[in-house]
Amino acid sequence: MNKKTIREKILTDIKDRLGIEQYEDENIEQYSFRLIYSFLGKIILANLWNENGDNLEEGIIDNELKNVLHNAILGYKQLFSDMSLEKFLINENKIIDDILTDYLETGFVRKIHRKFNPVPFEKTIKENIVFVRGISVKERVKFSGLGTYYRDEAKIYNNSKSVEQLFMLPEYTxxxxxxxxxxxxxxxxxxxxxxxxxxxxxxxxxxxxxxxxxxxxxxxxxxxxxxxxxxxxxxxxxxxxxxxxxxxxxxxxxxxxxxxxxxxxxxxxxxxxxRGIAPKIEYINKDSCVEIKSIFALPKRENAFIRVYSWPILGSKSRLMTKEVFSACKVIFEEMGYIIEEVS
Incomplete structure (x- = not known):
């Protein structure tokens, strides 16, 4: 198979496994990048155990995990060497550090004595969106950015933490x-x-x-x-x-x-x-997704939560988020006191 055929096969496989659709008017480079970016998160979550004989031990040494990610990015760079996407992947150390930081800040992984460790399976619901953290074979989840979720119309979860408690967001206005x-x-x-x-x-x-x-x-x-x-x-x-x-x-x-x-x-x-200057998050409402702007001024936890559930945009400081996840995030941040404003 030639490079183009291999590339299409890999991207289709990631799309089906992570539930990530191409948006209207989204070029193939941006879409390919979103698939790869989310799959790097999947690689992290799947490598938090080490084989020791017949047993699986929790935790992987930080350098070993980073080597796994470096090798994955190297493969993608070779596969996409004829696209501008390859230029973005040149700064692989920053990509890896940013992804791991966002996962640590939102509790998707934890770090103990130079080892990245898995966390217990937990979920919480907001506006029909079930935010999922931890590993479970029982749940088929989608990815928005690095974050995992699925849609559930039931809205009923007993004894579950709130979104604020699960992701360490402020529980006050x-x-x-x-x-x-x-x-x-x-x-x-x-x-x-x-x-x-x-x-x-x-x-x-x-x-x-x-x-x-x-x-x-x-x-x-x-x-x-x-x-x-x-x-x-x-x-x-x-x-x-x-x-x-x-x-x-x-x-x-x-x-x-x-x-x-x-x-x-x-x-x-x-x-x-x-003083009447309400904190504001601006967004652009697109046909099938939302572009989030100006998140640089958010506190650390809130910033990490939005980052982990969104994708970077090639050549931009804005972020992309699925519409259904954004609808829940909008309510979460408005309850804190933020103004969520649509701009053109």
């Missing part, structure tokens, strides 16, 4: 988060020396740039704001304060992981929401 912090007693004095030592204020007003912190405080209201002090990355101190009285505040616990990537985003969005 932005209003509730703001109210919690606003109820704290602000009595701790911040010394002048500390304030002059690389202090920065969280931007909570409309700006055109994507700058989140500034040395020039422009707050004019008496609402909460956030201050961080310190120049050593990962060791900054974070204080909440009201209005212009930022010499008094309440130091936030390091347990909030504010120094982690996007760790302060939830608080920032709650502060913006209180």
């Amino acid at each position: 932005f209003k509730q988060l703001y109210s919690y912090f606003n109820s704290q007693t602000f009595s701790e004095n911040i010394s002048r020396e500390m304030l002059l030592s690389n202090s920065e204020f969280l931007v909570t007003w409309k700006i055109e740039s994507k700058k989140w912190w500034t040395n020039d405080f422009q707050g004019k209201d008496k609402k909460l704001n956030l201050l961080r002090i310190g120049s050593v990355k990962g060791k900054e101190l974070y204080y909440l304060f009201r209005g212009r009285n930022y010499k008094k505040g309440v130091q936030l616990s390091p347990k909030l992981n504010l120094t982690n990537d996007k760790g302060y985003y939830s608080i920032r969005l709650a502060l913006l929401n209180e």
Whole structure:
């Protein structure tokens, strides 16, 4: 068989196994990439066990799993060497790291002592969509991006976790988060020396740039704001304060992981929401799918959840998601307080 015939056979097999259809007006390169991207997730989920004699042991060493993925991508690069898809697969280390990070953040896999391990089978339902995590031979699931799901009209599941609990998403709204912090007693004095030592204020007003912190405080209201002090990355101190009285505040616990990537985003969005600037997710409604835009500003968990249930678009920062999964995600994020806005 020639390369084209082999390629068509492989793609048809992946399509049938993962339930991924080609969208209207979707070119063959983007469709092929979506199939391969999802199948890399399938490879990960299928390689979380090691053979040891006649027994199967849970867990695979991280380097071994990455080698499996590298070999798979190498095969696809050779198979698609005449298509622009091959250019995307050149940066295979980033693809692998991104996929594994999204799986870890959403709990599809867990990592213990340099080994990736499977998780117990669990499922939860939202708007007729059953989100599935873990391995089960009893369920025939579809893939949206890297995430697994199926449709069920029954809507009844007893003793199951909520979507928020299963994927570690916030179980509170932005209003509730703001109210919690606003109820704290602000009595701790911040010394002048500390304030002059690389202090920065969280931007909570409309700006055109994507700058989140500034040395020039422009707050004019008496609402909460956030201050961080310190120049050593990962060791900054974070204080909440009201209005212009930022010499008094309440130091936030390091347990909030504010120094982690996007760790302060939830608080920032709650502060913006209180000022009438509701956090927004924009999307384009297409004939058979949804293109999600502007997810860069989402908190870490929410970002990973959307990423794991969507596909990258070649040459774009947007993501593609199946319409049925998006209908459930839309409700999930609106309940948190996000504005989900259709754009053209």
